[in-house]
Amino acid sequence: MKTIEERLQEHKQTLNIVQAPSELEGRLRNALEHVPTKKRNMNRAMTWVASSAAALLLIVGTYQYPAFAYYGGKLFNKIELMSLSFSKVAEQGYGQTVNKSKTLDDGTVITINGVIADDNALLMYYTIDRPAGSVFTDNGLFLYGVGKMQGFLTDSDPKEGSGGNSKDETQYEGVYKFEPVSPFSRTLTVTFSERLDNGEQASYPISFKFEANKAMKSMLEEDISKSVPVDQGTVRYDSITASPTSTIVKGHYEMDDEGYPRFPGKTKLYVNGAEVKSLGMRSYRFGEFELEFDVLPTDKMETIEIVLENFAGYQKVEEPISLASPSDQSIKIGNEKIWIRSVTKTDTGYDIVIAGKQFTILETEDLSVQAGGIVIPVSSISSSRPWDLKNGNILWEQTYSFNTMEEPERLLLDGFHYIKTYDKTISIPIDIKK
Structure with a gap:
């Protein structure tokens, strides 16, 4: 396989012939807990049609676009x-x-x-x-x-x-x-x-x-058109464009509720098994996103892979959670854990302190407890605050209040959102431009 430099030299010869901190973490977590679900805009199709028509007029018109020069x-x-x-x-x-x-x-x-x-x-x-x-x-x-x-x-x-x-x-x-x-x-x-x-x-x-x-033309442009199934939809990778300034991977989300994912997750790019430095991510309307990475290495490229390391996950809770013995010991639900730290009587009822990993967000719409044979909905929820385990790990806890004079026996929880590890790999074909 030829190196990029060899390909570029061929391109040059051809063109020569042509004339032409923790407090911040808490605030971010609290904001995520209240993120509304956004719906897709029906004007997307009209926007695409208008853009396509404009592009067609430019292509068939007399406006001449000079060839890109070699950037050797x-x-x-x-x-x-x-x-x-x-x-x-x-x-x-x-x-x-x-x-x-x-x-x-x-x-x-x-x-x-x-x-x-x-x-x-x-x-x-x-x-x-x-x-x-x-x-x-x-x-x-x-x-x-x-x-x-x-x-x-x-x-x-x-x-x-x-x-x-x-x-x-x-x-x-x-x-x-x-x-x-x-x-x-x-x-x-x-x-x-x-x-x-x-x-x-x-x-x-x-x-x-x-x-x-x-100007300089991109070295590599490939349609990917591959997707990774996630808990509540699909992450689709559409294309990759590599140039001497950066590498851009474009894609979009196809979520079950036609909204946006609560967590964008982390996607990594590998060339010949070595990770390419990530330079950031941008999200747009209609669930579209761009991932920017450093320039691709200039030696021989044998493999290019995209890895969805983690993304928004959802864990459904099938059984009520016992509140009989609250402690700082975790309760495993699926692949995740939550902590029922305390159940405390107050003047108006009972407070339950529940903790989890950062960005583990309980569904609260139907959150309730069983107390004396009656289902009592949650009345108020505090902001998140850190719980330092003193071992290098920090969890996040919230206080959930219930208006009942009977001591709660079970927590009724539909499910929770969290950052889930997927580690799904997509291979990209290599076609360095000549």
Whole structure:
């Protein structure tokens, strides 16, 4: 099997012929306990039809889209691309030189040095130079902001940025990563902002010609179209796109209630058995999601695998739970455990303290107890609070109150949600682009 470098060299030769913390954990857990189930929007089909029609008009029209140019040389990983200056990147044959500047009223000069674009992202390299005799009193990343990248069919949000001041504090050199831009854009505009002394923000749009033939095409694009069954639906992986800036896996959820999963779970990507670093996840309407990973290794790729390590699970409770001997010992239900820590008499009834692992959420709609032969529903539920086991583990407990003068005998619970281990593997065919 040929390496990526060998494939890219073939691609270059072909194109040469062509002219062209704990408190936070508690708050997150409490928020999850009250997440409403969202329904799918029926306008999705209409949106898809409109988008398809627009795309068709562009394809059959006279708008010419130049071929992507070879982006040869050494393949940098994402971290290297975000930390290098554009001059270093350009030395390797990357990207499009821009050199478009705007001079501010005080003499400060903002310059877009160059951009690198592919199917997953656009990287913009820029510098901010202070006027003669002046230096940065603050890091430029905080003094000057970067807004959206806009153009024809393009409205891309900035995703992350990095940079720093020069040794003499007269120049800030930075790089920003944006959502991918449309290859049909001929002009792109990015808006910089400055934090003024009076607390207001000043905006400075800078436009530049975008040359798609200087951009970079993805190395690997594959339809996956495979799914993993989960307790209350399916996780479907639709596609993978690998480029020199990152690797994107797209998919969507097909939940039984047509809503969203309570926990998005963790998906890992492996190449030749080695894990590729995860860079984050984004969720969208209609249950769609994107998983971002680091760039794929540039040596020979024998296997690519997606592993759904864990995801939302649901455990149904078939039998009532005895409240006769509350203690700090766990009760195993299915593959999970809960703890009935105490049953305490109060002025208005009884309080029951129940604990579980982080993100183990009891169903409370029909939660009740049996007391004196009568079923008593829960009257109030406290916020979650940590229970430190003093052995490196922390569980989360809540107090459930019941208005009854009779001591509860059994807890009636329909089920609970939790993070379930699945460890399901999907193999992806490899077809490196020539």
